[in-house]
Amino acid sequence: MKVIIEGPLQGGKTTVSSVVKERYGLCYVSSAEAVRNAIQVGSFPYSNTLKQLMEKGEAIPDTLLVKAVSDATRRPDCANGFVLDGFPRTKRQALLLQEFEKVQADVVVEMDLADHVMQARFGGRQFHPGSGRLYHTIYNPPIHPGKDDATGEPLQQKEEDTPDAIAQRMLQYRRLIAEVRGTFRADQWVPVDASGNIEAVRNNVFAVLDALQMSVLNAKVSTAKKAWWKLW
Numbered sequence: 001m002k003v004i005i006e007g008p009l010q011g012g013k014t015t016v017s018s019v020v021k022e023r024y025g026l027c028y029v030s031s032a033e034a035v036r037n038a039i040q041v042g043s044f045p046y047s048n049t050l051k052q053l054m055e056k057g058e059a060i061p062d063t064l065l066v067k068a069v070s071d072a073t074r075r076p077d078c079a080n081g082f083v084l085d086g087f088p089r090t091k092r093q094a095l096l097l098q099e100f101e102k103v104q105a106d107v108v109v110e111m112d113l114a115d116h117v118m119q120a121r122f123g124g125r126q127f128h129p130g131s132g133r134l135y136h137t138i139y140n141p142p143i144h145p146g147k148d149d150a151t152g153e154p155l156q157q158k159e160e161d162t163p164d165a166i167a168q169r170m171l172q173y174r175r176l177i178a179e180v181r182g183t184f185r186a187d188q189w190v191p192v193d194a195s196g197n198i199e200a201v202r203n204n205v206f207a208v209l210d211a212l213q214m215s216v217l218n219a220k221v222s223t224a225k226k227a228w229w230k231l232w
Contacts, residue, residue, distance in 0.1 A: 001081040007111025008173045017085040019202055027078040030085040034072035062092050070101035091179035107212055108184055111194035115170050123163055126155040
């Protein structure tokens with residue numbers, strides 16, 4: 001079974017990918033991991049190029065990044081399939097992955113999160129500059145709003161957690177993911193509600209993948225029966 005998990009930044013993709021890996025016996029692949037492994041192994045034709053780009057802090061071209069990811073999906077531990085975490089991220093990457101590298105997914109699960117859910121999750125994050133203590137206005141509120149519990153000093157918010165920053169991030173994500181979605185068949189792309197807690201989200205994803213796993217097994221049984229009849 002070959003699975004891609006898509007979703008907004010910090011939307012729970014990696015957490016879900018990890019439990020999917022364990023439940024279905026798949027290998028886990030991410031673009032960052034694929035690049036690190038290619039550099040560490042050092043035997044790929046592009047390993048040195050990747051290493052030089054990383055050392056210089058330069059962007060990795062899509063062609064090279066997709067090659068590293070596609071090779072990662074063909075590792076021996078991926079014999080039962082893979083779960084690809086948050087990749088491809090753009091239309092160009094999606095086309096390169098499917099048409100050039102011939103990596104085909106059985107399903108793309110999109111973690112569907114409304115903007116207001118993302119605002120609640122990340123817009124409430126605060127921190128105390130002096131100690132690094134973390135708070136959240138909903139999930140871990142300070143005793144006194146906007147004040148550090150230990151010192152009473154004002155809490156701050158990272159720029160990336162401001163309402164405007166979150167809104168812009170989600171706007172960009174929706175534009176890019178719509179383009180990525182267009183490169184897959186409609187029956188490959190399945191949105192799931194990811195607004196609940198981890199258990200609820202996990203079960204929503206399992207409902208999709210359990211059905212897929214059953215259909216794959218049925219197809220294998222059907223093929224085996226046909227092959228058996230050819231012996232007569």
